[in-house]
Amino acid sequence: MYDDTPIAILYGIYSNWPALEAILLDAQYRGVKRFICLGDIVSTGPFPIECLEWVLSNCELALLGYWDEGLENPDNLWCCSAILRKKSLI
Numbered sequence: 001m002y003d004d005t006p007i008a009i010l011y012g013i014y015s016n017w018p019a020l021e022a023i024l025l026d027a028q029y030r031g032v033k034r035f036i037c038l039g040d041i042v043s044t045g046p047f048p049i050e051c052l053e054w055v056l057s058n059c060e061l062a063l064l065g066y067w068d069e070g071l072e073n074p075d076n077l078w079c080c081s082a083i084l085r086k087k088s089l090i
Contacts, residue, residue: 039065
């Protein structure tokens with residue numbers, strides 16, 4: 001069955017809650033009620049928890065991005081967030 005409800009595809013949020021809020025306001029204006037996230041929810045931005053909580057609560061699908069993988073596997077030094085975490089501990 002075809003569903004013509006608009007879907008917003010998000011990616012590269014990078015812990016930037018104010019930017020995500022602006023996108024959500026625009027999505028509301030456009031009548032978007034469905035969301036998909038292609039990853040990179042977190043990074044060195046100031047609001048990782050807020051962004052991650054919103055994505056996990058509101059997106060039908062959320063993929064693990066390059067930055068996000070470092071949270072899951074802090075020993076994987078190919079991930080940006082894992083590299084930064086290791087440097088901050090040195």
